[in-house]
Amino acid sequence: MPADPGIVIIGASLAGAQAARALRLDHGYDGPLTLVGAEHHLPYQRPALSKGYLLGTTEAAELDVLDPRFYAAQDVALALGAPATLLDLDGRRVKLGRNVELPFGQVLIATGARPRRLRVPGADLDGVHYLRDREDSERLGAALRAASAVVVVGAGWLGCEVAAAARALGVRTTVVDPLPTPLYHVLGDRIGGAVARRHLDHGVELLTGDGVEAVLGTRSVEAVRTVAGRRVPADLVVVAVGAVPRTELAEAAGLRVDGGIVTDGCLRTSHPAALAAGDVARHRHPRYLKPVRIEHWDNAVVHGTAAAATLVGEPVTIDHVPYFFSTQYxxxxxxxxxxxxxxxxxxxxxxxxxxxxxxxxxxxxxxxxxxxxxxxxxxxxxxxxxxxxxxxxxxxxxxxxxxxxxxxxxxxxxxxxxx
Ligand SMILES: Cc1cc2nc3c(=O)[nH]c(=O)nc-3n(C[C@H](O)[C@H](O)[C@H](O)COP(=O)(O)OP(=O)(O)OC[C@H]3O[C@@H](n4cnc5c(N)ncnc54)[C@H](O)[C@@H]3O)c2cc1C
CATH class of the missing domain: 3.30.390.30 (FAD/NAD-linked reductase, C-terminal dimerisation domain)
Structure with a gap:
C-alpha cells in the first residue's frame, strides 16, 4: 500500500490547532500531520488581544491554544512564518513561500479572516490601527498608553471592547457608527441602547447614526471628520468595521467561495481533498437552513474538532447553537x-x-x-x-x-x- 501522504492544515490558529489536537488525541490519527502558519507564533487565542493582552494584564504565555509541548510530543510538524502561497488540489500539494512544497492526502483550510479596511481619505495616516494579530494588539496597547484621544470606528463587539479598554487606560474615547446603537445588528435598539448607556456611563462619547467621512492630519492622525460634519480631535483611530474571510488561496485553487469557503454541514468543500474550518468557512447549518459564517471563538473550536472527525472518515453534521462572549467594563x-x-x-x-x-x-x-x-x-x-x-x-x-x-x-x- 502507498504511504499515507498525510494531512496538511493551513492556518496555525484556533481552528487549525483544535483540528490537530482532535486528530491526534480524539481519533488517534497517526499519519503525517503538518500545521502551516503565516504567523511566527505557536497557535494563540485572539480574544484577549482586545482585552487583557491589550491592557497588559494577560501574559503572552496565557494565549497559547495548546500546551507548547503538544506539537513535538504528538509529532505534529510545524511550518510557522511560512504562508501557503499555492494550493494544487488535484496534484495534492501545497506550496509554502517560493520553494517548499508539501504533499498531502487531505488539506484543511483554516486561514481565518482579516480586518475590513476603512476606505476614506486619510485612512492610511500614521495612528490608524487595526486589530487582529498579537503584534496589532501590542502596537495598539503602546499607542493607547501614549494617546490623549482615540476615535473607534465601528460599535460592534470589537469596537465596544476597544472603547472599554481605552477608557480603562484613561484615554478620551469617541465611538462612531452609522447604526442607531452599538451592536445594533445583533441586539437591536432596546438592548443595544442598554449597551450604549454603559459606554456613556464610562465616559465614552457615542456618535451613533453617523459615519467617518475622513481621517484628518498631515502625517499622522489629528482628527476625524464625520458625515454629519463633526470634527473629533484624536491622535489615534482604531478601525473595527468587521472582518473579511481570507479566501484567496481557496479561490485560486478553484474552490467554491461565496462570502467564505462554502462547505457542507461536515465542513467538506467543493473538492474532495479539502475541508475548511473556523472564521473562513461558510458552512451549511441545519438549524438555520442556510450557510452561515461565524466569527466566534467557540465556533472555531467546534469546527476544528468537527473537521478532525470528517478527516478521519467519521463526519458529524455541525448543529451547534452559536455562542459568543465579550468583556466590557x-x-x-x-x-x-x-x-x-x-x-x-x-x-x-x-x-x-x-x-x-x-x-x-x-x-x-x-x-x-x-x-x-x-x-x-x-x-x-x-x-x-x-x-x-x-x-x-x-x-x-x-x-x-x-x-x-x-x-x-x-x-x-x-x-x-x-x-
Ligand atoms: C481582537 C479579537 C478579539 C476577539 N474576541 C473574541 C471574543 O471575545 N469572543 C469570541 O467568541 N470571539 C472573539 N474573537 C474571534 C475569534 O478569535 C475568532 O473567531 C477565531 O480566532 C477564529 O479562529 P480561526 O482559527 O478560524 O482563524 P484565525 O484565528 O484568524 O487564524 C487564521 C490563521 O491562519 C493564518 N493564515 C492565513 N492565511 C494563511 C496562509 N495562506 N498560509 C498560512 N497561514 C495562513 C493567519 O495568519 C492566522 O494565524 C476575537 C477576534 C479578534 C481578532
Whole structure:
C-alpha cells in the first residue's frame, strides 16, 4: 500500500490547532500531520488581544491554544512564518513561500479572516490601527498608553471592547457608527441602547447614526471628520468595521467561495481533498437552513474538532447553537444564537445591569439570548440559555422574564402553545 501522504492544515490558529489536537488525541490519527502558519507564533487565542493582552494584564504565555509541548510530543510538524502561497488540489500539494512544497492526502483550510479596511481619505495616516494579530494588539496597547484621544470606528463587539479598554487606560474615547446603537445588528435598539448607556456611563462619547467621512492630519492622525460634519480631535483611530474571510488561496485553487469557503454541514468543500474550518468557512447549518459564517471563538473550536472527525472518515453534521462572549467594563456579556428574525424581546432584570438577560423570540420560540454576568446567580446562565435555544420550543414569556424562575427551569418540558 502507498504511504499515507498525510494531512496538511493551513492556518496555525484556533481552528487549525483544535483540528490537530482532535486528530491526534480524539481519533488517534497517526499519519503525517503538518500545521502551516503565516504567523511566527505557536497557535494563540485572539480574544484577549482586545482585552487583557491589550491592557497588559494577560501574559503572552496565557494565549497559547495548546500546551507548547503538544506539537513535538504528538509529532505534529510545524511550518510557522511560512504562508501557503499555492494550493494544487488535484496534484495534492501545497506550496509554502517560493520553494517548499508539501504533499498531502487531505488539506484543511483554516486561514481565518482579516480586518475590513476603512476606505476614506486619510485612512492610511500614521495612528490608524487595526486589530487582529498579537503584534496589532501590542502596537495598539503602546499607542493607547501614549494617546490623549482615540476615535473607534465601528460599535460592534470589537469596537465596544476597544472603547472599554481605552477608557480603562484613561484615554478620551469617541465611538462612531452609522447604526442607531452599538451592536445594533445583533441586539437591536432596546438592548443595544442598554449597551450604549454603559459606554456613556464610562465616559465614552457615542456618535451613533453617523459615519467617518475622513481621517484628518498631515502625517499622522489629528482628527476625524464625520458625515454629519463633526470634527473629533484624536491622535489615534482604531478601525473595527468587521472582518473579511481570507479566501484567496481557496479561490485560486478553484474552490467554491461565496462570502467564505462554502462547505457542507461536515465542513467538506467543493473538492474532495479539502475541508475548511473556523472564521473562513461558510458552512451549511441545519438549524438555520442556510450557510452561515461565524466569527466566534467557540465556533472555531467546534469546527476544528468537527473537521478532525470528517478527516478521519467519521463526519458529524455541525448543529451547534452559536455562542459568543465579550468583556466590557469588567462585565461579561454572553450571547447565544444568531441574530435572525425575531418578533419579540423579553427581558429579565434591568437591561444593562449585571445579571440581566434578554431573550429574542420568534413566534414564541427563543432564538437568541444575551446575558450579562450570568454567573452572578450561581448558575451557568449561558449554558442553560444555549440549551433553551437549542430546544427550539415555545417558552412562556412570563417565566422567561421572572428572575424567580431558575434558569435550570426555563427549558420547556413540552411546547406551551404560547405564541
Ligand atoms: C481582537 C479579537 C478579539 C476577539 N474576541 C473574541 C471574543 O471575545 N469572543 C469570541 O467568541 N470571539 C472573539 N474573537 C474571534 C475569534 O478569535 C475568532 O473567531 C477565531 O480566532 C477564529 O479562529 P480561526 O482559527 O478560524 O482563524 P484565525 O484565528 O484568524 O487564524 C487564521 C490563521 O491562519 C493564518 N493564515 C492565513 N492565511 C494563511 C496562509 N495562506 N498560509 C498560512 N497561514 C495562513 C493567519 O495568519 C492566522 O494565524 C476575537 C477576534 C479578534 C481578532
Amino acid at each position: 469588567g462585565s461579561t456579556l454572553e450571547y447565544v444564537g444568531l441574530p435572525t428574525t425575531s418578533d419579540r424581546v423579553v427581558t429579565r432584570g434591568e437591561p444593562g445591569e449585571p445579571g440581566f438577560t434578554a431573550f429574542w423570540l420568534d413566534r414564541g420560540v427563543p432564538v437568541a439570548a444575551l446575558t450579562m454576568d450570568g454567573q452572578t446567580d450561581g448558575q451557568d446562565a449561558a449554558g442553560h440559555l444555549r440549551a433553551l435555544v437549542a430546544a427550539g420550543h415555545t417558552a412562556d414569556p412570563r417565566r422567561l422574564a421572572d428572575p424567580g424562575v431558575p434558569m435550570t427551569e426555563l427549558l420547556p418540558h413540552a411546547p406551551t402553545g404560547v405564541s
